[in-house]
Amino acid sequence: MIGREQDRELSRWLDGEVSPKQAAAVEAYLEESAEARRLRAEFAEAGERLRRLPVPDGPAPEAVWAKVRRTLRLEAEESNRRRQGAGFLVSRPLWAGGMLGVLALGISLAAVFWQGGAGDAVAAVPAVVESVESDLPGAMTMVYQDEDTGLTLIWVQESENQEPVHAES
């Protein structure tokens, strides 16, 4: 009767997985045990049958694994592309808003300098008086333009008060 240990040793010997010392022990055992020899023959026959079995069609496991890895890589790249595309779409309104704001700022500043601000900077044009009158009885009117201040003075001199209007200068 061959025990489980001998059976395992025999199987390893057949597969060439034993040390020379163990191999010598197995071979000695085979010489003295007919049952061991019968078992060796069975193992050998089983191995032969296995080798004769048809190899199933299809890619090798390495090829399958390579395909999986390639698919994973492609999906990751696609995902990155989508994310980058989405980022651009998100940033586009921001840029558009920013550009509109800058445009509005520029136009407004141009308008301010053109209409108002420039007037201040380039010495405002004094007011030009075309006519003056007063309903106050006996009042006189006069117009005075002061070059220093740029002011145009439209003055009503009431009859009862003849105070001088202008400063000593």
Place this chain on the structure above:
Amino acid sequence: MPNRRHTRFLVCWLVLGCCLAGPLAARAAGTATFKAVLIYASDEPAPLDRRLEDIEYKLRRMLKFAHYRHSGEGSITLNLPGAGAIPLGGGHQVRISATDAGGQNVRAQVQWLRGGQALVSTTVKLGRRSPAVLGGISERNGRLIVCLTAY
């Protein structure tokens, strides 16, 4: 998805754009804003008033009075041509009928009224931000002045 920072950034730009677009649209539509300030000029001491800081030193150079007191002010924005009135308090008001005078100028028929009486009636071509000073109306120990500016 835009995050909160991006959204805030976008909203800031849009608000800025809207704020600037308003005045710009008003200018483009051919409008003029008139500001009138009623001033009591006399030799009576009066505290310095920041509301007069742009005009008081000019008045002091041109007129003999030592002190200038802010007595009222108002403004009106007119579509040109257009007319309106600026109440100044104390029964005073300024009526303005304005037309575009080309360039940056407006031609304004101005009436300074106290009650129903026209103290001064004048037609004047005003440059933007270039004031005309109407004055000489007796008031206590001094004179009343209206400083009219178009913007």
